[in-house]
Amino acid sequence: MAARTGRSPRRTESLSRERIVEAAVELLDSVGEGGLTFRALTERLATGPGAIYWHVANKGELLGAATEGVVAEAVAVKPGSADAPREEIRAVAFGLFDAIAEHPWLATQLSAQLSRSPLGMVTPRIFESIGRQVRALGVPEDGWFAATSALMHYILGAAGQHAANAAIGRDLGPGVDRGSYLDSVSTAWAQLDPDEYSFTRAVAGRLREHDDREQFLAGVDFILTGITSRGATATG
Known part of the structure; x- marks a missing residue:
């Protein structure tokens, strides 16, 4: 009789920590933090809770891993030339x-990670990805x-505010799009x-x-201009 080799490759992959985190991100995107439960996760992965607890101890760890995974992908910029730190x-x-x-839950989790878990990997990963380029400037x-x-x-605050504005826009009801909403606010300001x-x-x-992305980038450029001008003054 052939010896049993354990789980099939597909089963092993479905129960890996990476697959669990991926499924958690999918749940967070579709139903929010409140809908991320271990019961919902076991149903999505078609497995038992014990297999998940083997990799992830609790919901807090799962949220942290989901946040870290999304952030790691977001800041994974391919290295450019030595004279392109600004880009x-x-x-x-x-x-x-x-x-x-893209991930409506992320802004809240980033805020929590940065303030409550600075020893985790999220804060240093973002800081490193920006800081290396600041040094190169x-x-x-x-x-x-x-x-x-x-x-x-600035980046996290402005991006978080944009996401909050988008969420408000989705709750305005049918027939009210971003353009009509901004038009009404603009008229009120005038x-x-x-x-x-x-x-x-x-x-x-x-x-x-205004275009949200252009406005966001303008803010980044304002800060970069101030940083480089001050650096030039300090070294001049």
Whole structure:
């Protein structure tokens, strides 16, 4: 009689930690954090809870692993030339922006990871992906931490706000799209008191016409310009 070789390759793959995390991300995307339960996970993977607990101890660890997996993919920028750190920072920024937009639960988890679990892999992974390029820009060493922190907090904050705005937009109901919503807000801004809100009235039309991704990148560029200008002054 042939000896038993254990689980089939497909079964082994379905019960790997990577497959469990992948299924968790799928659940988070479709039903949110509240719908991510070990029962739902066992049903999706067609397995028993024991097989999942073998790889993941609890929901907190599962959320952390899902967040780390999505972030790792988002910041995986192919190395460019030595004179392209600015472009690589932009690529990391857009990777995180798109990931947060694609995964509605990610912004909340990133906030929790950065504030409650700084010893985990998420914070240093983002910090490293930006910080290496800040260093390559020629920023003096005593400015590395501040410059990288400023970029990271802007990127995550702006991307998170964009995701929140998108979620609000989805709840506005049928017949109300982004354009019509921004048009109504722009009109309201234009009608504010001209003495108290002269600046807001002046840019009201920009609100109606702006592109979210272009605005996001403009913010990254503003910070990068300040970083490089200060570095040039410090070394000049």
